[in-house]
Amino acid sequence: MKTGNIYIPKPAVIEKVEVEEPETWTFTLGTPLEHTPGQFVEISIPGYGEAPISIASPSGEKLMLTVRRTGTLTGALHRKKVGEMVGIRGPFGRGWPHQEAQGETLLLVAGGIGLAPVRPIIEDAYRGRLNYERLLLLYGAREPALLLYKKDLDRWAKKLEVFVTVDRKNGCETAPKVWDGRTGVVTELFKEVDFSPGRTWALVCGPPIMMHFATKGLISKGVPLNRIHLSLERHMKCGMGICGHCQIGGKYVCKDGPVFSVHEALSWREIPDELEGVA
Ligand SMILES: Cc1cc2nc3c(=O)[nH]c(=O)nc-3n(C[C@H](O)[C@H](O)[C@H](O)COP(=O)(O)OP(=O)(O)OC[C@H]3O[C@@H](n4cnc5c(N)ncnc54)[C@H](O)[C@@H]3O)c2cc1C
Numbered sequence: 080m081k082t083g084n085i086y087i088p089k090p091a092v093i094e095k096v097e098v099e100e101p102e103t104w105t106f107t108l109g110t111p112l113e114h115t116p117g118q119f120v121e122i123s124i125p126g127y128g129e130a131p132i133s134i135a136s137p138s139g140e141k142l143m144l145t146v147r148r149t150g151t152l153t154g155a156l157h158r159k160k161v162g163e164m165v166g167i168r169g170p171f172g173r174g175w176p177h178q179e180a181q182g183e184t185l186l187l188v189a190g191g192i193g194l195a196p197v198r199p200i201i202e203d204a205y206r207g208r209l210n211y212e213r214l215l216l217l218y219g220a221r222e223p224a225l226l227l228y229k230k231d232l233d234r235w236a237k238k239l240e241v242f243v244t245v246d247r248k249n250g251c252e253t254a255p256k257v258w259d260g261r262t263g264v265v266t267e268l269f270k271e272v273d274f275s276p277g278r279t280w281a282l283v284c285g286p287p288i289m290m291h292f293a294t295k296g297l298i299s300k301g302v303p304l305n306r307i308h309l310s311l312e313r314h315m316k317c318g319m320g321i322c323g324h325c326q327i328g329g330k331y332v333c334k335d336g337p338v339f340s341v342h343e344a345l346s347w348r349e350i351p352d353e354l355e356g357v358a
């Protein structure tokens with residue numbers, strides 16, 4: 080699918096719904112979309128508005144969106160059934176610099192639903208479409224039940240270096256009965272992994288506090304500021320640099336980002352909260 084007029088949503092049918100955890104579901108839409116990983120689409124439902132959602136599927140494949148129910152639009156989406164329609168505009172924004180990292184080490188640091196925007200890169204690397212010297216995924220969730228893409232994590236671990244941790248072992252009743260994996264916040268994983276900082280590109284996505292500490296950790300490991308990239312989340316309306324809703328430091332997060340290097344963001348007149356005091 081290529082959306083022609085970027086103002087007009089294109090209809091897309093919901094082909095599959097997978098429950099990742101009670102509040103977060105993955106919707107596969109029946110239309111493929113070309114994009115750069117890290118970009119997002121605006122999904123709409125008449126009467127409920129529009130919301131930016133990261134693209135979780137590799138480019139050219141049926142569009143996969145992993146959506147947490149937080150309010151009006153996302154609530155209405157969770158009430159939709161297979162076979163019903165939604166509107167899609169996009170893709171929008173600047174994605175990850177993952178191509179530049181080929182031949183070197185790619186370190187992905189993701190927290191919670193922040194795994195969605197790096198999923199296309201992991202999937203392409205797993206299938207051999209991207210070639211890294213090493214691909215390390217450090218992924219953390221608050222509790223075992225909140226881990227996304229559980230089957231994918233097991234599959235990816237067969238070829239890639241996958242490290243998963245949870246803040247605490249127990250949680251809601253859907254948690255696996257026994258969690259015998261790691262516990263601790265995702266930045267604890269830095270102690271376990273060894274990488275050459277000058278040959279590493281780090282892509283970070285998750286809650287603001289996690290991005291703050293992950294960036295600090297990467298800097299202290301010696302990764303250069305222009306090799307650390309974050310995906311910033313801000314309130315958006317138009318998604319394409321017109322309304323000004325998402326502005327920070329003179330940049331439009333929707334159009335100039337959502338992906339920015341730490342080097343770039345630290346030069347803005349208004350430093351994003353995520354990076355306050357990191358360097
Ligand atoms: C680039 C980008 C990519 C995103 N990708 C995903 C994704 O893959 N999956 C996903 O579930 N969510 C994602 N989000 C967040 C998602 O867009 C919001 O949760 C959604 O807009 C909420 O819409 P709503 O109508 O359901 O909620 P509303 O009824 O509008 O709001 C419900 C609550 O959520 C808060 N809220 C709304 N939007 C945001 C926001 N952008 N940041 C912080 N708080 C917000 C509101 O202040 C309010 O408290 C992304 C956001 C951005 C900017």
Ligand code: FES
Pocket residue numbers: 314315316317318319320321322323324325326331332333334
């Ligand atoms: S959302 Fe309108 S300018 Fe970014």
